[in-house]
Amino acid sequence: MRRCLFVIGLLSLATTLFGQQPSNASYLDPSLSPERRAADLVSRMTLEEKVLQMQSTAPAIPRLGVPAYNWWNEALHGVVQGRATVFPQAIGLAATWDTVLMYQVAMSFPLKREPSTTTL
Secondary structure, three states: OHHHHHHHHHHHHHHHHHOOOOOOOHHHOOOOOHHHHHHHHHHHOOHHHHHHHOOOEEOOEHHHOEOOEEOOOOOEOEOOOOOOOOOOOHHHHHHOOOHHHHHHHHHHHHHHOOOOOOOO
16 A cells, blocks of 8 residues: 555656656746757657647647647738738739839738737
8 A cells, every 4th residue: 555655656746747847948048049949949849749830730839838829821912810911922913013012012911910810
């Protein structure tokens, strides 16, 4: 019985220790450069986690404190998170030879961005 309680206690401790993000992880230190923080975070990810982060709908990595994120976007068709303005394809805009029009289209991208879908 004593040994059983010891094993249960050890397993509980192990899940507590290994189920949390490391408090001294470099990627959590905002005073470090973004490059160093990114390198540290990626070094802690498994191959599967890295592959899944390359999708437009990246799943959360709870053990590292990384939230799920849908980062796909594309300015050619406006900001496509939710409802969007669709502009002509780039070749269609280029065929107009209207640089003022191209500038106006490009300048409208930030105006169409939804604050609720993009974190700056």
